Amino acid sequence: MNHRDARTRRLHRVLAPRSIALIGAKDSGRLFMGTGAVIQALKRLGFDGEIHLVNRGGVPVNGVPATRTLAETGAKVDMAAVLVPAAAIPDVLPDIRAAGAAGATLLASGLAESGPAGAELQNHIAAVARDADMELIGPNCLGFLNLVERTGVWFSGYPEHLRTGAVAVLSQSGGVGDAIMEAAADLGIGLSHVITTGNEPTLAVPDVLEYLLEQKETRSVAIFAEAIRKPDVLVRAASRARELGKAIVMLKAGSSDLGARNAVTHTGSLAGNDAVMDAALAQLGLIRVESLEELLVTAHLAATVGPLGAGGIGVVSLSGGGCSLIADAAEREGLDLPDYSPETTGALRSLVGDFATAQNPFDVTAAAGDSTFEDVLGVVSKQQDIAAIAVLCNVPTHLSGATPDVARLLRSVAAGILSSEVPAVLVCQTTVHAGALGREIAERSGVGVLLPGIELATAALARVSWWSNWLIAPATRLLSDGLLPSGSHDGDALSEWDSRLRLEASGVPLVTGILAETPDEALDAWRRIGGPVALKGVSAAVSHKSEIGAVVLGAADEAAILAGYEQVERAIRQVARAVDGVLVSPMVSGGVELVAGVTRDPVWGPTLVVGLGGVLVEVLHDAATRVLPVGAAEVRAMLESLRGFPLLSGVRGRAGVDLDELVRAVSSIAEAGSAADVVSLEVNPLLARSDSVIGLDALVVAAVSTREEANA
CATH class of the missing domain: 3.40.50.720 (NAD(P)-binding Rossmann-like Domain)
Structure with missing residues (x-):
């Protein structure tokens, strides 16, 4: 063994x-x-x-x-x-x-x-x-419960109405695990396990997750985590979850900005641990949520109906106002509500009447009869791009509301849900409606899944839809070779010249650069370039040169070259003991400025950041993050996810950039940043044009030994 x-x-x-x-x-x-x-x-x-x-x-x-x-x-x-x-x-x-x-x-x-x-x-x-x-x-935990096998060691109270079901709760915090369990009892959500891990000296959340995924009664795992220990085990568990089609839903607490660790680069501040955590969990197919209620309801939905087929959500409602609310919530959550096809709209009007607005969400209106919901759901579920249906219909919150008419309506809803060709769930307008009485009446009517409140339901549907589509997409490399950080996270910045040598060796396209150690060499470089140039002081001690006056742009004659050389050299000498020289490069204009770089996260290792705006990227905050390694398809997806992507694809008559070349350039930057001794690196700005992609400035922060070797 x-x-x-x-x-x-x-x-x-x-x-x-x-x-x-x-x-x-x-x-x-x-x-x-x-x-x-x-x-x-x-x-x-x-x-x-x-x-x-x-x-x-x-x-x-x-x-x-x-x-x-x-x-x-x-x-x-x-x-x-x-x-x-x-x-x-x-x-x-x-x-x-x-x-x-x-x-x-x-x-x-x-x-x-x-x-x-x-x-x-x-x-x-x-x-x-x-x-x-x-x-x-x-x-420092509250123990665990195994409801399926009727055993456990639980140091706190046990809710009286706790049900056995398909959701496993896994929490580093005992108090949070207890709260989730109590909420599950109140919402009638069945649990297979409740396990709190506390300080985790031997067993961490990923270890227990691997065990839970192999339990046949568990269909989803809801995790509350304050820190991720053993990320390699989490990667392995995520891969197994994909094979089994089981959802992992996580509420990760404790976001903070780690930018100070690599403040020498813009990407260091952009890739705070929360952005990296978002990227890592998404790449692993884990569903990240933002509240305990969302954690529980999303895991419940995934355990009950997921994974879904390809497509979006069809909404059928008994309330026009409810249609507006769920449409607004869907837009906020990124939930796809496909338009109903002409065939679907025609069939819906024949059932409800020509006065009905046959759109998604669809208001059944007061014309609903005993079998209307069943018939409407049958029509909607046949549309090819509908992966699931949400039925917006309240259940009684008090006994006086439990009338025969309501009972008939809910039986019609239940019949439609049961006969639907795709998974269908009942959504209440508020969480109050999902109380004990509402659940009892819904269950007695035959309704299988009751989601509490429009906001929670829409968020859960959006997250489960995303996960389902992630499962359908071709599998990409899960974080593996580049996962665990290696070497020291402390390092020194290389000079721009030494940074260029590192990046060019990995195929990163950079603007022509000539290192001049004397004014005469600077003049010679200008003549060889044959046009206006940029002059930049070169020293490993100075990372941000423009702030101290160590950059001169547009020098176009001998006097400007000599004056510029003197200016940048003097500026460097005021803050550094040694000056390596002056970098002479041609002036380049036009195109779209981006930043692309790699920083090293303490949990996930090398992390790629791509953003629009060049030196203004921190102002625009339009950036995408992925944990390495990534392939070309994922780099392209990062670019397409940027809010400013239309600037790259072409807008208002402007030519788009060479996307293929841009993907190659960013991929080369990612490859350079994956080296074990690289603490961080950045190409900023990375200028993308219709006919070329070129880096105008570069900075590598590497382990101290690397700097010593470069200067040897």
Whole structure:
């Protein structure tokens, strides 16, 4: 048996235990935390395995016998719930391992999250567990629930109406995991698992994700993450999720600007960790959401109806105002609502009447009869570019609304949903309508999926549609060779001349440049170029030359060349000990200015950024980000995603740029930036014209050793 197979078997014993020990069990009289909570959750789950209670004095708990050690019981256990303080954890782990346990769930806080001393203790605990081939859930977590196999170790309250279903909840935060579980109970969303990982000294979210994806009852996984540990495992899990057609939905917290790390380049500030995280998750096919409610509802929708076929969403509504609201929400969320075809509109008018506006969203109006919804959904579901249908229809929020007419209407909706040729769901106008009474009435009518509120429903439909289309598209390389950062993230900027040498070796097209070390050499370079030139001081100590007056543009005669040379050299000497010379280049004009560069993210490694605006890119903030490696098709997709893409394709009679050449240039920049010793690089501006693409300025930040070699 190889290492991964052995770990999989261990994880199954940990997350589906049939024999559980409670270490540090005590009668606190509290049913919502600690020993009482664990026992209460096991009862509500219907756990029929063994429970062993252990505490230092062997004192009975709620009348149930306990022992001082597990060894005294002679029992073999799968999992131990450890309720002792952090400092006592190392003392109890050997007893747990001696009982054959595959792992332990640690409630204690005050470890890595509390400071250096706590981190040192946590590292020691993790080392003891690894030496014993044990997995740790937590510390600083609330444990886990396996609703499918009716087992778990849960240190908090257990919602009374929690349902078993197809959504697994995976959270680094115990409190957030608890909140998601309570929301699922209130919304009637069934869960297969709830697992909180806490500080993750051995088991991180990607490890558990791999396990969950292999559980046949789990159709989607909802993840709350504050940090991404083990990105290589996440990549592997994402690949497996694609094979299985299972959705991974993530709420990633903690966005911040990492631009200061590479502030020497514009791309360093553009590629903050949140932009990189967005790009990485999208490339992996993970659905990123922005709220806990959206996380839960999107995972629920994906588990129930996804993956969808190619196409957009057809909307059928009983409210004209609702049609407007969902149309507005669809535009905000990027949800495709295809126009209904002439055949579809004709069939709809024949059902409802010529007065109806047969568009998408479609208002059935008050003309709806007992079978109208069923007939309308049948028509809409036959249109080829409709992948799913959303039926906008409220359910009662109070008993007085549960009239026979409403019941007949909902039965018609349910019949239409069941007979639809594509997946169909019921959408309420507000979250209130998806309360317990509304769900009960909808379910009694035969409605399968009830989404709470127009905004949440539209966001969920948009995310699941995007994911479904991602699955249909040809698979691209998942982040692999370029994934993990290597070498130091600290480095020094190379001079523009040394930067040019690095980039030209990778095939990056750059404007002609001649390095002049004397005024006479500058004059000779100007004569060879044969026209107005730009003069730039060259020194590794100066990255942004224009700010200090080390750039002269448009020098076109001997006097201007000599004066310009003196100016830029003097400007460099005021801030740097050494001047490498003056770079002489022809003046270039016309075209569209872009910036293209690579920065190194601490989690995902080399990351490509392309934006419009050249030196003004941070003002325009029109940029696209991808984690390397990327192919030409993805580079083109990055360019097409820019708001200013019409400037590249041609607008208002202006010729478009050479897109093929631009893709090649950006791909070469990406290749240069993938080198292990490159901390960041940038070509700015990258001038794209109808007949050529050329970089006008370049900057590479590399490991210190590279700079020393370049200057040797």
